[in-house]
Amino acid sequence: MAAAARTRPYDVIIFGATGFTGQFVVEEVARCAAEGPSGSLKWAVAGRSRQRLEEMLKQAAGRLSMPELRTDIEIIVADVSIEESLAIMCQQGLVILNCVGPYRFYGEPVVKACIANGAHYLDICGEPQFLERMQLEYHTKALDKGVYVIGSCGFDWTLTAVDSFLTLSSGPEGLCGHDATWKSAVYGFADSGSLRQLRKKFGNKPLPVLGTKVKSRGFMFFSKEIEQYAIPFMGSDPSVVRRTQRFLYEEEQQSPVQYSAYVGVGGIFSVVKLFCGGLLFWFMAKFSLGRKLLTTFPSFFSFGLFSKSGPTMKQIEDTCFNMTFYGEGYSEGADPNEGRPNTKICTQVLGTEPGYVATVSALVQAAITLLNELHCLPRRGGVYTPGAAFYKTSLIDRLHNHSIKFSVRNYQ
Structure with a gap:
C-alpha cells in the first residue's frame, strides 16, 4: 500500500496477538511485510497485557530471525471489556484482524468499535450464530459508515449442485485443535435453537432451485468420492x-447453487468412536454442568482431538487438508428445466494445516486484498461473507501463491 494513501498510523492491527492463533497471525503478517517494499505495510499488535x-514479539523475532520485531512493532493495550481502549485501537488502524474468541462472547464489542471508529474488521470466526447476527444487526450501520465487516476469513458452466468433502491427514502424533475451537463448538451446539430464530428475523424468501432438487445424503454414509465414511x-x-x-443472487443475478458440506471421518472404527463421542457430547452440551465439564476437560471428552495447549509444532507441520468440491450442472445452451444435468466438474483445494497455517494465511491475504483493492469490494461498506466481499478481487490468486492451491477438472 502506498504511503501517500495511508490515513492512519497502521494499515493492520492484530487484536488478540498473544492468543494461540494470534501468534501465528503475527508471524504471517511479519513475513508479508518483509516481502514487500520497505515501509509498504505498517502494522501493530494489540491485547490486554503489554508484557x-x-x-510474544520477542519469541516471534527469534523464530523468524527478525530482531527488528522487538523494537519496531508498536504495542497497543486494548481489552474487550473496556470500550475506550477498543476505540483508541480502532482509531489507529485501517484494518483490525480480530483473533479473540469465542466470538459469541468477545466479538461484538470489537465489531461495534470498528464501525464507530471507521476501521474495517476481519476475523476467522466459525460460529454461524455470531456471523449471521452481526449481519442482521450491523450491516446497515457498517454501510452508513463505509466500513467493511467480513467474518470467517479462514478457508464459490452453470452449477446447480455442489458437494464438498473435507479430509485431513496427519503425522504419527495425530490431529489436535485448540481449546478455543472446542469451546465455540460446545456453545454453538447448545445454542442451535437461537440460530433458527435469528434466521427468521431476516425474512428472506427461499432461494430458487435451478434444475433437479438434490436429495440429502443423510447423517452418515460411505462416500465413494473420498472412499471413507462421511458426515x-x-x-x-x-x-x-x-x-x-x-448476495450473488440478489446483487449480481447469479443462479444459486445447492450446497452440502461433508467431512471424512475414516473407517468403521472411527465411526463407532464418533458415534459414542457424539452421543456423549449431544447429551452434555444440553446442560450447564455438562458444558462446564466439556470445556474444562476438552482433551478427555474429545478423545484428544482438542486440548488447552493446542497442537504441537510437529503436529502442525505434519497436518494438511484436502477439500474437494463435486459439482454438476448444465452446459451452455442446455435448459435446466428439461432433463438431468449434463456437466460435472471437480475443484480441489489443497493446503497446509487448516486451523493455524492455511486459515492464518487466508486472513492476512484478505486484509492485504482489502487494503489494495478496496474499490473492488461491493457498495461502500457493510457486513459480508468473504465470497461476497472478495469475489471481484485477486484474493484467490494471492492464496494460490501462498499456502493454498486450487485445481479444476471435469469428472465422470
Missing part, C-alpha cells in the same frame, strides 16, 4: 456459502 505482547460438516461453511449465494 505478554512484548514476550455433514458442522462448521460455518454451509451458513457462509448460503449467505454468499443470497
Whole structure:
C-alpha cells in the first residue's frame, strides 16, 4: 500500500496477538511485510497485557530471525471489556484482524468499535450464530459508515449442485485443535435453537432451485468420492456459502447453487468412536454442568482431538487438508428445466494445516486484498461473507501463491 494513501498510523492491527492463533497471525503478517517494499505495510499488535505482547514479539523475532520485531512493532493495550481502549485501537488502524474468541462472547464489542471508529474488521470466526447476527444487526450501520465487516476469513458452466468433502491427514502424533475451537463448538451446539430464530428475523424468501432438487445424503454414509465414511460438516461453511449465494443472487443475478458440506471421518472404527463421542457430547452440551465439564476437560471428552495447549509444532507441520468440491450442472445452451444435468466438474483445494497455517494465511491475504483493492469490494461498506466481499478481487490468486492451491477438472 502506498504511503501517500495511508490515513492512519497502521494499515493492520492484530487484536488478540498473544492468543494461540494470534501468534501465528503475527508471524504471517511479519513475513508479508518483509516481502514487500520497505515501509509498504505498517502494522501493530494489540491485547490486554503489554508484557505478554512484548514476550510474544520477542519469541516471534527469534523464530523468524527478525530482531527488528522487538523494537519496531508498536504495542497497543486494548481489552474487550473496556470500550475506550477498543476505540483508541480502532482509531489507529485501517484494518483490525480480530483473533479473540469465542466470538459469541468477545466479538461484538470489537465489531461495534470498528464501525464507530471507521476501521474495517476481519476475523476467522466459525460460529454461524455470531456471523449471521452481526449481519442482521450491523450491516446497515457498517454501510452508513463505509466500513467493511467480513467474518470467517479462514478457508464459490452453470452449477446447480455442489458437494464438498473435507479430509485431513496427519503425522504419527495425530490431529489436535485448540481449546478455543472446542469451546465455540460446545456453545454453538447448545445454542442451535437461537440460530433458527435469528434466521427468521431476516425474512428472506427461499432461494430458487435451478434444475433437479438434490436429495440429502443423510447423517452418515460411505462416500465413494473420498472412499471413507462421511458426515455433514458442522462448521460455518454451509451458513457462509448460503449467505454468499443470497448476495450473488440478489446483487449480481447469479443462479444459486445447492450446497452440502461433508467431512471424512475414516473407517468403521472411527465411526463407532464418533458415534459414542457424539452421543456423549449431544447429551452434555444440553446442560450447564455438562458444558462446564466439556470445556474444562476438552482433551478427555474429545478423545484428544482438542486440548488447552493446542497442537504441537510437529503436529502442525505434519497436518494438511484436502477439500474437494463435486459439482454438476448444465452446459451452455442446455435448459435446466428439461432433463438431468449434463456437466460435472471437480475443484480441489489443497493446503497446509487448516486451523493455524492455511486459515492464518487466508486472513492476512484478505486484509492485504482489502487494503489494495478496496474499490473492488461491493457498495461502500457493510457486513459480508468473504465470497461476497472478495469475489471481484485477486484474493484467490494471492492464496494460490501462498499456502493454498486450487485445481479444476471435469469428472465422470
